[in-house]
Amino acid sequence: MMAPQKRSAEEAESLLVGVRCIVFDIEGTTTPISFVKDTLYPYVRNNIEDYLNKNFENADLQKAIAALRDQAAKEKEEKVEGVVEIPSGDASKEDVVKAVCDNVRWQMDGDRKTTELKALQGMIWNDAYESTEIKGELFEDVGPMLKMLAEEGFQLYVYSSGSIESQKLLFTYSSQGDLSDVFAGYFDTTTGSKNESASYKKIATEIGNEPKDILFLTDIPQEAEAAVSAGLRSALVIRPGNAELTDEHLQNFACIERFDELYGDEDDEDDIKRFAGDNGEAEDDEDEEEEGDEEDDDGEEDDGEDA
Ligand SMILES: CSCCC(=O)C(=O)COP(=O)(O)O
Numbered sequence: 001m002m003a004p005q006k007r008s009a010e011e012a013e014s015l016l017v018g019v020r021c022i023v024f025d026i027e028g029t030t031t032p033i034s035f036v037k038d039t040l041y042p043y044v045r046n047n048i049e050d051y052l053n054k055n056f057e058n059a060d061l062q063k064a065i066a067a068l069r070d071q072a073a074k075e076k077e078e079k080v081e082g083v084v085e086i087p088s089g090d091a092s093k094e095d096v097v098k099a100v101c102d103n104v105r106w107q108m109d110g111d112r113k114t115t116e117l118k119a120l121q122g123m124i125w126n127d128a129y130e131s132t133e134i135k136g137e138l139f140e141d142v143g144p145m146l147k148m149l150a151e152e153g154f155q156l157y158v159y160s161s162g163s164i165e166s167q168k169l170l171f172t173y174s175s176q177g178d179l180s181d182v183f184a185g186y187f188d189t190t191t192g193s194k195n196e197s198a199s200y201k202k203i204a205t206e207i208g209n210e211p212k213d214i215l216f217l218t219d220i221p222q223e224a225e226a227a228v229s230a231g232l233r234s235a236l237v238i239r240p241g242n243a244e245l246t247d248e249h250l251q252n253f254a255c256i257e258r259f260d261e262l263y264g265d266e267d268d269e270d271d272i273k274r275f276a277g278d279n280g281e282a283e284d285d286e287d288e289e290e291e292g293d294e295e296d297d298d299g300e301e302d303d304g305e306d307a
């Protein structure tokens with residue numbers, strides 16, 4: 001196994017030059033996989049039955065159950081092995097609750113990332129976050145770097161398989177305080193699978209930016225490849241507890257271990273701020289003189305109006 005292509009301050013080029021938007025994956029990127037596997041998922045397993053019994057009449061829960069039922073019926077037709085069906089509305093509450101618990105536990109055993117499963121998980125986590133029984137865990141560089149990037153004018157987004165509701169909960173009730181303000185928007189699998197390039201094209205359209213101006217950060221090479229196929233930039237994030245990357249992935253992608261490595265060497269930092277943060281504000285004279293007739297990465301002369 002090769003050593004990660006770590007970006008030292010002296011030699012690394014910034015990954016942020018020309019970038020306007022940064023899209024963050026959660027599990028393995030902002031948040032330890034262990035938090036998801038050892039805290040969030042067990043909470044669902046341990047509390048699902050209670051949650052269903054207490055909230056059974058709730059309209060949103062009934063919608064989530066109906067979605068799981070439709071998904072299971074479709075997968076039964078497709079002969080998906082082991083699928084647990086959910087009886088229809090005229091079945092007893094007890095039977096429906098049991099089937100939903102079995103279905104959810106079966107899906108979680110396979111770490112499935114289906115929209116239907118993720119929607120119900122998000123609803124169950126709501127109580128845990130609001131009661132502060134759970135706080136969204138983040139790697140220690142995440143909060144400060146998200147705030148700094150947002151202050152510098154980058155538009156920040158989340159794209160995770162977890163439902164948008166659960167993404168908002170994690171960052172609102174995070175171990176580093178309420179970070180929900182730093183994000184301009186959230187995407188989940190209702191936009192499409194994270195392994196498909198079409199999803200990233202949709203995200204670019206929805207946020208109104210050219211794919212080339214968007215950087216996607218993830219721990220999963222297949223997701224990075226899908227983003228790059230859609231014309232986005234992507235870098236792999238290596239965090240403690242993540243799956244090891246192959247030599248090929250380490251060679252093909254920029255890899256970072258912390259978000260401050262996005263900046264590369266310090267000389268680039270002014271250019272990065274100018275591109276991302278200049279929302280039409282004039283540069284001061286000193287900066288303009290220093291820029292001279294530098295060129296942008298698209299080959300055009302830098303007139304300071306990139307952002
Ligand atoms: C949004 S927090 C819940 C994490 C989760 O359920 C999940 O599937 C995370 O997947 P990701 O796409 O962030 O790797």
Ligand SMILES: [Mg+2]
Binds near residue numbers: 028029219
């Ligand atoms: Mg991930």
